Amino acid sequence: MSAHREPDDTRRGQIVPIGGAEEKLRDPAILRRFVDLCGGRSARILVLPTASQLPHTGRRYAELLTELGAGEVRALAVDSREEADAGDASVGEATGVFLTGGNQLRLSTTIGGTALASALRSANAAGTHIAGTSAGAAFLCEHMIAFGRSGSIPRADMVTLAPGLGLTNAVIIDQHFRQRDRLGRLLTALAYNPFHVGLGLDEDAAAFIGPDDRFSVLGSGAIAVVDPSRLSHSSMSSAKRRQAVCLIGLQLHILTEGATFDLRSRIAEPPAAGESPRAAAGGA
Amino acid sequence: MSAHREPDDTRRGQIVPIGGAEEKLRDPAILRRFVDLCGGRSARILVLPTASQLPHTGRRYAELLTELGAGEVRALAVDSREEADAGDASVGEATGVFLTGGNQLRLSTTIGGTALASALRSANAAGTHIAGTSAGAAFLCEHMIAFGRSGSIPRADMVTLAPGLGLTNAVIIDQHFRQRDRLGRLLTALAYNPFHVGLGLDEDAAAFIGPDDRFSVLGSGAIAVVDPSRLSHSSMSSAKRRQAVCLIGLQLHILTEGATFDLRSRIAEPPAAGESPRAAAGGA
Numbered sequence: 001m002s003a004h005r006e007p008d009d010t011r012r013g014q015i016v017p018i019g020g021a022e023e024k025l026r027d028p029a030i031l032r033r034f035v036d037l038c039g040g041r042s043a044r045i046l047v048l049p050t051a052s053q054l055p056h057t058g059r060r061y062a063e064l065l066t067e068l069g070a071g072e073v074r075a076l077a078v079d080s081r082e083e084a085d086a087g088d089a090s091v092g093e094a095t096g097v098f099l100t101g102g103n104q105l106r107l108s109t110t111i112g113g114t115a116l117a118s119a120l121r122s123a124n125a126a127g128t129h130i131a132g133t134s135a136g137a138a139f140l141c142e143h144m145i146a147f148g149r150s151g152s153i154p155r156a157d158m159v160t161l162a163p164g165l166g167l168t169n170a171v172i173i174d175q176h177f178r179q180r181d182r183l184g185r186l187l188t189a190l191a192y193n194p195f196h197v198g199l200g201l202d203e204d205a206a207a208f209i210g211p212d213d214r215f216s217v218l219g220s221g222a223i224a225v226v227d228p229s230r231l232s233h234s235s236m237s238s239a240k241r242r243q244a245v246c247l248i249g250l251q252l253h254i255l256t257e258g259a260t261f262d263l264r265s266r267i268a269e270p271p272a273a274g275e276s277p278r279a280a281a282g283g284a
Numbered sequence: 285m286s287a288h289r290e291p292d293d294t295r296r297g298q299i300v301p302i303g304g305a306e307e308k309l310r311d312p313a314i315l316r317r318f319v320d321l322c323g324g325r326s327a328r329i330l331v332l333p334t335a336s337q338l339p340h341t342g343r344r345y346a347e348l349l350t351e352l353g354a355g356e357v358r359a360l361a362v363d364s365r366e367e368a369d370a371g372d373a374s375v376g377e378a379t380g381v382f383l384t385g386g387n388q389l390r391l392s393t394t395i396g397g398t399a400l401a402s403a404l405r406s407a408n409a410a411g412t413h414i415a416g417t418s419a420g421a422a423f424l425c426e427h428m429i430a431f432g433r434s435g436s437i438p439r440a441d442m443v444t445l446a447p448g449l450g451l452t453n454a455v456i457i458d459q460h461f462r463q464r465d466r467l468g469r470l471l472t473a474l475a476y477n478p479f480h481v482g483l484g485l486d487e488d489a490a491a492f493i494g495p496d497d498r499f500s501v502l503g504s505g506a507i508a509v510v511d512p513s514r515l516s517h518s519s520m521s522s523a524k525r526r527q528a529v530c531l532i533g534l535q536l537h538i539l540t541e542g543a544t545f546d547l548r549s550r551i552a553e554p555p556a557a558g559e560s561p562r563a564a565a566g567g568a
Binding site: 160231233236 | 336365366387388389392393394396397401426427428430431441444445446448450454475476477478479480512513515516517518520538
């Protein structure tokens, strides 16, 4: 039930959507920050490769996270609703969970409504950090972009939303944002009900969303933040299919590494001058 | 935020989706029950005709509810986001709110993210009963069917979901169900994430959903309840657009007046033998 409740998420783990294709070799800042966040050598991280059809995806991420210093990493093979219904006791003990890319409808159709989905929600509420890249990012929120068409102009019927994992209902997430020309479909999704903040995540860009609903940006890509709260006009309810939708009064911010955004007050802050958000060690 | 929380909705007002075209003249059982629920002569009911483009819709429902004995009824004209942002102090004092039919995207685009939406959610959480007919019914839940195609077979891309008012996230509602041949689009919506219970409401059929997430059926129409919790196979994530989706293991109940359903245990009960769910007074 999502009936009205006051935010009481002080213990909640971070929610970390990543726009896909995060850097894995030269300077894997996003994955390294996630490992550190989960406790570094004390981290117990589960990799959930359900979105992917490729057998090696889970193993590859497990190796990457281990190389970055995570104490314990395990790939959890869940390919059927039966397996997802069996749940996994290790979810409750993980300090972090990482959802790989692939197809977000494979995640929602396999996990949705099962014991595993419930365990993931409970774990995040109790402090487990949950990251997802590409399809894994889309799945994190309550209203998930399942698929849609490319293009920068919003058009009625351009995007299909589906219920996601529901860790947050403050944002709607799109990924591979600039690379796949997805501004139009994100604006369409927001125009249906201008309640959410839209996050358009480029590749190699991540939002680390804290329990206070503030997030910071990390990675070489940018995040387009669309805030429709001051929308004064929308033609969505009268637009015909494929017709361009007129929207007046959207706020747009392009946030780069180190910038922050508060999803409650809707206030963006630029990166602090002279401060590198990356770990001081190494790097050029 | 819809992060994991235990149900604590003991004070919540009832949520009453109606499938549209409810009987208004001969034996208006649904509207009468709603008036009684809201306190009869002590009722203070707000009619919200935002979904409708017709100027007399609000006035007509206000007259109907007054004739059925409601103490105080007022139609609240909200046609722009500016008006919705101004909110209305009377929402917090209403014992009931009635959302008329029309276009559910007009509701979500006009009210979504405004002070009025927030006031409606708070009021329902504090005990105000909220009913909606047709478009008004679709808007009540978190995941709203915005539009779609007719037909009884689910097909990928057959339905467009949008964020609704979010009074409940236990159900996805469709209306004019049998009359407009909508089984396929409801099944498609459920197949995206088999987390919800689907309610297909015929015309002149209503579900009175209590704070314990049990509902009873009223009206001459029926409610098709689709429970996907035991779904063992779904082809949704691999289906091409317009292709039929294979779903194995859905539970289906057709509930008529007096039948009940528990959205938590997912158990349906038939009407009690010999008991009329309508008020004893009058009626043939």
